[in-house]
Amino acid sequence: MRVDHSRAPAAFAGDIEAFLGYMSLERGLSANTISSYRRDLDQAAHFLALGKVADWRAVSAADAAGWVHSLSAAKYTVASLARKLSALRMLARFLVREKLRDDDFTALLTGPKPSRKMPGTLSEGEVARLLAAASGGQPRDLRDRALLELFYSSGLRVSELAGLTLQQIDLQQGFLRVFGKGSKERVVPVGGRACEALTTYLVSGRPHLVRPHTGSQFFLNHRGRGLSRVALWMIVKASAQRAGLTRKVKPHALRHSFATHLLTGGADLRAIQEMLGHASISTTQIYTAVEPQRLLDHHAKFHPRKRG
Known part of the structure; x- marks a missing residue:
């Protein structure tokens, strides 16, 4: 049975709050x-308290290993286990940094490494069908077409797309500024077709969705408020159904397709990394395995020892 996820016991809660405050203000982590991290550390604190551990200063390496073992026994996914262990490790380092402990009780802990799942992508033909399915002249139709065009043209994250404001987009120059993970700003190009769809929505769609309380959110729902991530997911799902795509299409499929199609077309991996907002090139490199046939074709065409 999984440990209760409610707030940590009082003896542990203060240090968790101090750590989360530091991560938010100093490291700029997202909400x-x-x-x-709060849920993970509260969960760890409950486990430790049940084992009669007084507070974070009394946690031993064996105590921490016991929590990790309990998570494995509870059948958490590899990705969840890795994230929870990461949260505990960062807390332990914070306690040492703040001189609340002399040692890092997680130093010898080992955990599972998340497998690098291949991202789901759409073919260029499937993307064309998806974008064409967002047709019609009603304000919401124009919004959906603009949203999907921008999604595929820019490779934004779902949260970045949902939070987009009028001030972030420069349609004349064909780019937008976005604040991604860690509040890091990056400039992302916007293609010509996406700019056309965005302009049409701004002129003929968005004004009809504006209400007295509307702010600067770019994509609006029928109540004049910014689209939520759930609403964005529903738009992608509905468009995929209208396009007759039989497989399940998640919003991130457009971000992955953006990166894969750029790479297939010959784009530099570093440029793709910058546009996606990846902190490490290793994260972007997963896309190099998405199109193995392209590599085979290039080898067959250009290698001097190609088959006769």
């Missing part, structure tokens, strides 16, 4: 990441 979603902070919320995940």
Whole structure:
């Protein structure tokens, strides 16, 4: 049975709050990441308290290993285990940094490494069908077409797309500024077709969705408020169904397709990394395995020892 996820016992809670405050203010982690770390550390604290551990200063390496073992026994996914262990490790380092402990009780801990799953991508033909399915002249039709065009043209994350504001987009120059993970700003180009769809939405669609309370959110729902990530997911799902795509299409499929199609077309991996907002090139490199046939074709065409 899994440990209760409610707030940590008082003896542990203060240090968790101090750590999360540091990660938010000094490291610039997003609210979603902070919320995940809070749940993970509250869960760890409950486990430790049940084992009669007084507070974080009394945690031993064996105590921490016991929590990790309990998570494995509870059948958490590899990705969840890795994230929870990461949260605990960062807390332990914070305690040492703040001189609340002399040692890092997680130093000898080992955990599973998440497998690098291949991202789901659409073919260029499937993307064309998906974008064409967002047709019609009603304000919401124009919004959906602009949203999907921008999604595929820019490779933004779902949260970045949902939070987009008017001030972030420069349609004349064909780019947008976005604040990604860690509040890092990056400039992302926007293609010509996407700019056309965005302009049409701004002129003929968005004004009809504006309400007295509407702010600067770019993509609006029928109540004049910014689209949520759930609403964005529903738009992608509905468009995929209208396009007759039989497999399940998740919003991130457009981000992955953006990267894969750029790479297939010969784009530099470093440029793709910058546009996607990946902190490490190793994250971007997963896309090099998405199109193995392209590599085979290039080898067959250009290698001096190609088959006769």
